Every structure is written in C-alpha cells, then in structure tokens.
Amino acid sequence: MAVAASGTGASGGGLRRLRWSALKRNAKLWRGAAAIALTLVLWECGSRASQQLGMQLPFIGLIPPPTAVLAAWAEVIPQFGYWESWYLSFKRVLAGFLSAMVVGIPFGLLLAVSRYCREIFFPPFEVLRPIPPLAWVPASLIFWPTNELSIAFVTFLGAFFTIVINVLGGARSIDIRLLRAAQSMGATKWDMFWRIVLPASLPSIFTGAAVGMGITWEVVLAAEMISGGGTQGGGGLGFFIWNSYMGGSLEQIVVGMFSIGIAGYLSSSAIRYLGDRCMPWRRLF
Amino acid sequence: MAASVAVNQSTAPGAAAKGAVSIRNVTKVYDPEGVNVMAVDDCSMEIAAGEVCMVVGPSGCGKTTLLNAIAGFHSITAGEIHLDGELLCGPDKPLAEQGADRVVVFQNGALFPWKTLRDNVAYGPLVRGQLSKRDALDKAAQMLADVGLAEFAEKYPGEVSSGMARRAEIVRALINDPKVLLLDEPYRAMDELTKSIMHEALLEMYDRTRVTMFFITHDLEEAIFLGDRVVVMTTRPCRTKKIVDVNIPRPRDYHLLSSEAFRLLVEEASEAVHEEALKAFTAGERELA
Numbered sequence: 001m002a003v004a005a006s007g008t009g010a011s012g013g014g015l016r017r018l019r020w021s022a023l024k025r026n027a028k029l030w031r032g033a034a035a036i037a038l039t040l041v042l043w044e045c046g047s048r049a050s051q052q053l054g055m056q057l058p059f060i061g062l063i064p065p066p067t068a069v070l071a072a073w074a075e076v077i078p079q080f081g082y083w084e085s086w087y088l089s090f091k092r093v094l095a096g097f098l099s100a101m102v103v104g105i106p107f108g109l110l111l112a113v114s115r116y117c118r119e120i121f122f123p124p125f126e127v128l129r130p131i132p133p134l135a136w137v138p139a140s141l142i143f144w145p146t147n148e149l150s151i152a153f154v155t156f157l158g159a160f161f162t163i164v165i166n167v168l169g170g171a172r173s174i175d176i177r178l179l180r181a182a183q184s185m186g187a188t189k190w191d192m193f194w195r196i197v198l199p200a201s202l203p204s205i206f207t208g209a210a211v212g213m214g215i216t217w218e219v220v221l222a223a224e225m226i227s228g229g230g231t232q233g234g235g236g237l238g239f240f241i242w243n244s245y246m247g248g249s250l251e252q253i254v255v256g257m258f259s260i261g262i263a264g265y266l267s268s269s270a271i272r273y274l275g276d277r278c279m280p281w282r283r284l285f
Numbered sequence: 286m287a288a289s290v291a292v293n294q295s296t297a298p299g300a301a302a303k304g305a306v307s308i309r310n311v312t313k314v315y316d317p318e319g320v321n322v323m324a325v326d327d328c329s330m331e332i333a334a335g336e337v338c339m340v341v342g343p344s345g346c347g348k349t350t351l352l353n354a355i356a357g358f359h360s361i362t363a364g365e366i367h368l369d370g371e372l373l374c375g376p377d378k379p380l381a382e383q384g385a386d387r388v389v390v391f392q393n394g395a396l397f398p399w400k401t402l403r404d405n406v407a408y409g410p411l412v413r414g415q416l417s418k419r420d421a422l423d424k425a426a427q428m429l430a431d432v433g434l435a436e437f438a439e440k441y442p443g444e445v446s447s448g449m450a451r452r453a454e455i456v457r458a459l460i461n462d463p464k465v466l467l468l469d470e471p472y473r474a475m476d477e478l479t480k481s482i483m484h485e486a487l488l489e490m491y492d493r494t495r496v497t498m499f500f501i502t503h504d505l506e507e508a509i510f511l512g513d514r515v516v517v518m519t520t521r522p523c524r525t526k527k528i529v530d531v532n533i534p535r536p537r538d539y540h541l542l543s544s545e546a547f548r549l550l551v552e553e554a555s556e557a558v559h560e561e562a563l564k565a566f567t568a569g570e571r572e573l574a
Binding site for chain 1: 356357358383384385387388389391392393395397398399400408409412413441442443457458461
C-alpha cells in the first residue's frame, strides 16, 4: 500500500520535470504505476462488491479493501507495540544475517582457496545444506538455552549456507588470467588473496548477501510465528501477524504483510547501496 | 660506424643486453587420463636479448604451451629453457618459477576490473615491495601519461576502450622492467584500425625500452610489421618450421605496410603458415570423421 503510494508519487514527481521524449522513454515507470493503481482499484472494488451485491465474491470478498487496510495502518502507527515489532524483527534479522556473513564469507573463501579444506568440509556441508532452516527449529529449541538464541541460530543457518555457496562459487570461478597476471608480477599468496581473490569475489559475496537477506527474513518471520508472544523470543512482525490472526483482525494481517514487504525492500536496498559503495567499478554497468 | 652506434644508444637508452631466451629441445606432453597429447615436440629456439620474436602457427599448435612454460604456468616434459644463461626449467625442475622478469600480456586483456588503470599499473612494484605506494602510483601515472593515457589513469578498465585497456596492460607489464615480455595474441579480435594504432604504440614503447618480446599471433602482417624474426611453427605437435628474418630497419611506421619488401616477407611467411594450417585443418577433419 504505502509502497504503491510512494512509488506512484515518486514517479509522478519525477515525470513532471521530464520532456515528452523522456516520458516515452519512461514508459516502464508509467506502466508500473498504472499496474499498481489498477490492482488497488480492482482490489477495492472486489472487496466492496460484497456489500453492493449482497453476497460475498469468492476469495477477494474475504480480503479487507485497501482503504480499510490504510485505516488500520493509521491506527497502529502511533502504537509502541507496532514499532517494537519492527525493531525486534530487524534486530533478529541483523543478528542472524551479520553472523552468517562473518562466518560464511571467510569459510567460503577458505573452501575456495584450499583444496584440503574443500575435501574435508564440503561433503558434510552439502549434507546439511538441503535441510530447510525451519527443520532445525525443534532441535535448536532443545539445544539453545533461550528462544531468542534458537531464533538467532535458525536465522543464521538460513543465510549461512546460501552465502557460503555463493562465495565459494564466485571465488572458484575467478578468471585464471587475472590470477596468472598477478602471479607473473610477483604477487605473494597473501597479496593474491587480499588484492585479487577477495575483490574478484565481491560480486558473488553481494549476490549471496542479497539472497541470504531474503531467506533471513523468511526464517525470522516463521520463527516468530512459531515461538509466539511472551517475554522471551516473542514479538516481532511475524508475531504481529499471528496475533492479528488470533484476534481476527484481517486488516492488521494485511498491514503486517506489507510491513514485512517494506522491511525486506529496505534491507535489500541497503545491500544494493553497500554493494555500489564497495564495488565502484561495477556501477558502470 | 661509431656514429651509428651512438644513434642506436640514444634511441634505446634502456638497451641493456638482457632477456635472451634459449629454448632447447623442449617437449611437452599433456596426459589427461592416460591419453598422451604431445603439444610441443623437441622445439628449439634462440631469442636474442632485445629481440622481438614473433611466433605464428595454426590454432592449437602449442604456441601458448611454450609461452606458459617460459612464464612458469605449465611444466615441461623434456628439454630446457634458459633466460640469460640461467636455467628456468629443465629435467630436474620441470616447472619454472614465476617471476616479474617474465611478465605476460594475455589474450583479451587481463586488467583487474576492480582497479583503476593507475592502480593496475602500480600493482607489480607494489606487491613486490619495490616501491612505496606513493612512488608506485607516481611512476604508474607517469608511464600512463607516456602512452597518452594521462586523463584515463583514474578510470576503471570497464570505462575505457579495448585499445586503451590493452595499452595500459602493456604498461602494467613494462613497469616491472621485465627481461622478456610474453604476449599471447594481445591484439586478437581487434579491428584493423585500432590494431594499427596499437602496433605503432607498441613499436614506440619498444624503441624506448628494447625489451625482449615473445609475441604470439595469428596475424602475419602484424608479425612482419612488429618482429625482428618470425618463427613459423608446425601444427601440433609444435616444432619450428621456418624462421623468417625481418631485415627492415627500425623505427618503423605504417608506410612500411605498403612497401614491396614487406609484401614479399608476408608472402614468404604466409606460404609456410598456409601449409601448416591446411595440415591442421585436414587433421582436424579426420578427428571429427
């Protein structure tokens, strides 16, 4: 909702300043804005139609109209609990994501540069990798002393495997000519790693981070729903949705869903921004 | 006589007698899964210090294998390679150590995409700890300016044309003051116009440095235009088939391309190459049939 509104607003503001030729070039923006607007209108009409027709339309008739969702949103925005949910979820996502980066990037690079490490660690890694993060939940609830730690661990796992696989793949596919060029100019192993392997792997590190961030959100939300409210490991946007469901507030469920959409968008924007900062040579493409 | 020597010295201030490569009876057999593939067979070649030695031959004939052996990327099976009388690789030491005295310029370019041209050029002296960061960057900027790339020094390789990138790459090799420059078809897939500019730029750099070059190419005109000698290799396994001496004085410029002497030399080399190319082609057909 807010995404749609701000999206059309931004493109509208930008478009006013553009000439006609530029407008035509921005057909993509127009189409996007129109599609979002049309979706909202159809959604509104679809959910309101129930009152006019005296009967509920299938599926769409069950969903609260966008205006009602907006109203519910306006209601929760001043509430402390809503923002606490944001804070808790973000905190968990960041904890899991950052720890996965901190452990996963060096581990992936290690597997890439050392054949022995690859031969030793890769097989067990590949056996553990296909296990979905949520399948780890019961075991980690037993293993870790607090719910919060269990959530953090499961979140970590979700991002960890993806990051490692991406870093490994990226570092292993470095153009051999670059490695040889560096060697032939007298680079030591240390230089090769810091000045060649690491920067050459950055693109795949960021790809891994972007995908890993998405998985982290999925896992955190699911874990929050499972763990429920309470003082320990409770709250968060996942619990916000679950709580709205238990309380029968359809509008708030939708608010929670869009909140997650925005949170995910903010997270991936941050990664894109960091990627641009760390890889200025790739901004050209 | 004395005057001509003086002229030679003044045109080539860095003309120290270094970079003589001696390839003696080198054989290389690749052995992937027990299938012996002989890439180089008893190949011998003497490259004098400061010589531009052009190596031509059919695709896949083993020229690059030879280059890789000199650079220390691949081992050799038999024979010896010496550089200025020192053994690079031989029976007891099949793989030469890699070193900045033999810098390679690769096919399609291998500048580090994450470094600006200046950082690329400064890389060698910097990683060897030969120069401080400031000195390395200053020298890099100076050398880039010498080849007309002053205003592109802070650009990334992706931002400049392939011609500029290639020029920067040769500068990146030359800054290491190598004994021999190993070039593996550096101007492949470049249009004729860019190529001719690249050739003149390379000749200019050569006239300044007189660095020994081991230059692999498919382009006979390029070979004659740039080289002191053109070594025509046989189809796989790679052997020396014919050596064409290019007795055309330096400095050379593009007027040479339309001269009779040039045409005759190209013809001479082309006959030898064509014969081998045909052999390689029919051999390839047999393999496919």
